[in-house]
Amino acid sequence: MFQYKRLNMMFHHISKNEYTPVSNLQSLLNISDRTIRNDIQEINSILSAYGAMVKLKRNYGYYIEVSDDKKYSEFLNTFKQHDNKRMNIDSSTERIKYILNVLLSSDDYISLVPRNKFENYMPNIFYPLILMNMLLLLLKKNVLFLIKLIWIG
Numbered sequence: 120m121f122q123y124k125r126l127n128m129m130f131h132h133i134s135k136n137e138y139t140p141v142s143n144l145q146s147l148l149n150i151s152d153r154t155i156r157n158d159i160q161e162i163n164s165i166l167s168a169y170g171a172m173v174k175l176k177r178n179y180g181y182y183i184e185v186s187d188d189k190k191y192s193e194f195l196n197t198f199k200q201h202d203n204k205r206m207n208i209d210s211s212t213e214r215i216k217y218i219l220n221v222l223l224s225s226d227d228y229i230s231l232v233p234r235n236k237f238e239n240y241m242p243n244i245f246y247p248l249i250l251m252n253m254l255l256l257l258l259k260k261n262v263l264f265l266i267k268l269i270w271i272g
Contacts, residue, residue: 121162125150130162130198133173133181140180169194 121127125148132147133139144155159173159181166172170187171194185191 126158129158134183138180138182
């Protein structure tokens, strides 16, 4: 139901426990507390439409507060049905394939965040493009990369 497998895993773990400590999510998903907060925001942006929110209780952990049982039950049913159909772009190889696919299907500039992650992938993205007689036009703008493919041959 969520965009990334990690979000699905996080939601599943929180929904199965009365409280889920931040430390459990950190060790389970191998991510920082800041990433957890960002992921919770993304989860809540979807859950809010289904009468629920992930909240944090100090010294206990994350929990799900349900304000509309009917909508939340519908969400859970949909979540279970779509959980196995979600695209997995959690590995670096899958992210590189995804970025290449987006680049090849776009005629305009696209923006990528965060810049430091994209810089790590550059060698793996740049080499296949050279083989296809393409160049990557990069514009750095604050924390964004604006990128566009151009044909060279």
